[in-house]
Amino acid sequence: MNLKNPFWAKPFVLLAAVAMVGACGLPRVGPTKKEIYSGSVQRQGDAFVVSVNRRVNTATAIYPSLGFSPAFLNAGVLGSDTIRPGDTLGLTIYENVEDGLLVPEGTPATSLEEIQVDGDGYIFVPYAGRIRAAGNTPEAIRRIISEKLGSQTPDPQILVRRLAGDGATVSVVGGVTGSGVYPIEQPTRTLSAMLAQAGGLAIPQDVAQVTVSRGNRQETIWFDDLYTHPRYDIALRNGDRILVEQDARSFTALGATGSQRLVTFDRQTISAIEAIALVGGLSTALADPTGVFVFRNEPEEIAEMVLGRTDLVGPQRMVYVLDLTEPNGMFEARDFAIRDGDTVYVTEAPYVQVQKVVGVLTGATSSLATVQDTISTE
Missing domain, CATH: 3.10.560.10 (Outer membrane lipoprotein wza domain like)
Incomplete structure (x- = not known):
């Protein structure tokens, strides 16, 4: 059977394709500018949408403050010579007698190596007894040992060395x-x-x-x-x-950028313009340079400075808007500080959705026309 297309067939096909597109929706990188603005507090949403300017940059320029008290x-x-519990000492003792207390006969001196300072800070030296070493210098310990031994051998000469600092x-x-x-x-x-x-x-x-x-x-x-x-x-x-x-800080880049990923900080401070550059810049085929957004939970005191209010309670959801096409847009983006946990999102240009619709319609129309041609030839 040979069926011919009525004159109204092509318009019907286009209407059917438009209906299909409207019902199914089109893929996209995220919300549009209109959808983000519709979620603002000013429109009964739950986030404050704020355009970035010099005052906002000043209020939000908060960087990690690190330092010692x-x-x-x-x-x-x-002092390098202060003895502590756990240190190891070495003693060399000289005596001026042939049969000394500690020096063997025929030798000028004797060495006592690796004398450990105990947990209470003491050492033991034969004939001198238990001596407080911790908190003293080797010179002070030398004098103490000399005094202890001096009553038993004439004019002993003592050398005290700190061998290790294990304590x-x-x-x-x-x-x-x-x-x-x-x-x-x-x-x-x-x-x-x-x-x-x-x-x-x-x-x-x-x-x-x-x-x-x-x-x-x-x-x-x-x-x-x-x-x-x-x-x-x-x-x-x-x-x-x-x-x-x-540094464990990071931010997330989403939308019409060169790449969409979690980015760790590679320097102490990162500006919005640097954050965009780190993910490959704006996508030349998709990005809307008037729709660069930074999503952040802002502490109460900073949010009040940004909004000029004093009635806020707790952290606030803030959406900062950067328009790179404005005369000072690049400068404001250069001065806007990205912080840990931020989400940087770039919207698609409006014409991108138009292109997608046209592409879908063209493809759908071509497919339906092919079906019709097939039916007509049967």
């Missing part, structure tokens, strides 16, 4: 070449020297953070600050725990 900064460097140690772990427990010795009495002793950094220097735990205190600095601010090169104390780790 005066308790750490004002701690003086420990005063720190642990270094994390992003260093050689994690381990290291003694505090004369060359390693400060933080930077101890990190060097541990082999230096094994992570990127720009995002390295150094945390020092001392007792119940825990404080962190940027590694770079050890050299740009020498006062942060603090003196170490026995039992300090040093952790070196990479």
Whole structure:
């Protein structure tokens, strides 16, 4: 049977295709600008949508503040000769008699090696007894032993050496070449020297953070600050725990960008324009440069400064809008600080959806026409 198409067949086909597109929807990277604005508080939504300007940049320019407190900064460097529990000492004793207390006959001196300072801070020396070593210098210990032995042998001469610093140690772990427990010795009495002793950094220097735990205190600095601010090169104390780790902050990039992914911070501060560049910039085929959004949960005090209000309670959902086509748009984006947990989203240009509709309609019409031609030839 040969069926001919009536004159109204093609318009019917187009209407059917439009209905199909409207019913099924089109794929897209995310919400449109209109949909984002419709969710604003001003339109009975639950997020404040704010255009970025100089005032907003000033209010939101919050960066991680790292540094040591005066308790750490004002701690003086420990004397390299101060003896502590756990240290190991060596003694050399000279006597001016042939048959001395400790010196064997025919020898000028005797050595007592590896005398461990016990947990209470004492050592034991034959004929001198138990002597307080912790808190004293080798010179002070020498005088004490000389006095003790002086009543039993004439004019003894004593040499006291600190052999090791096992009693005063720190642990270094994390992003260093050689994690381990290291003694505090004369060359390693400060933080930077101890990190060097541990082999230096094994992570990127720009995002390295150094945390020092001392007792119940825990404080962190940027590694770079050890050299740009020498006062942060603090003196170490026995039992300090040093952790070196990479900055864990990140933001998410979505929408019409070169790539959509979770991005870790590769520097201490990242601006909105740098964040876009890190994911390959705006997609030239898809992006709307007037629709760059940053989604963030903003602390109450910052949200009040941004909005000029004093009645907010708790963190607020904020959507910051950047229009890169405005005269100062690039400058505002350059000055807008991206923070940990932000979502940077770029909307599609309006014509992209039009192109998709046209593509779908063209494809649908072609498919229906093929079906009709097939029927007509039967």
